[in-house]
Amino acid sequence: MKPLSQIIREIQREAAELPTGDVRAHIQASLELLAEYTEVLQRIRPAAGPDEEADAANDVLYTALFTALYVQELVTRPVDRFARVRLSVN
Numbered sequence: 001m002k003p004l005s006q007i008i009r010e011i012q013r014e015a016a017e018l019p020t021g022d023v024r025a026h027i028q029a030s031l032e033l034l035a036e037y038t039e040v041l042q043r044i045r046p047a048a049g050p051d052e053e054a055d056a057a058n059d060v061l062y063t064a065l066f067t068a069l070y071v072q073e074l075v076t077r078p079v080d081r082f083a084r085v086r087l088s089v090n
Contacts, residue, residue: 011066015073023074030067037063 015023041056 007062008065008069011069012073015070020074020077023070023077027067027070027074030063030070034060034063034067 015026018026037056037059041053041060044053044056
């Protein structure tokens with residue numbers, strides 16, 4: 001298993017290489033996946049084994065981390081500025 005610091009660096013590097021639209025798409029997909037994993041974690045029955053609980057918790061944590069790193073990348077990018085131009089027939 002890779003150390004967490006290495007996983008974080010890899011995700012940051014990957015996010016930095018993507019166009020802004022793709023970063024937004026990854027965030028949206030990650031949020032949907034996070035919701036699914038959270039539901040799975042909440043549905044685990046009390047008689048479930050510790051491995052099942054740990055796997056579900058890891059899925060939630062890694063997806064939350066992934067999402068947060070992509071959001072961090074998105075907010076550090078410069079905002080596109082658009083100029084308004086008025087055309088006049090005079």
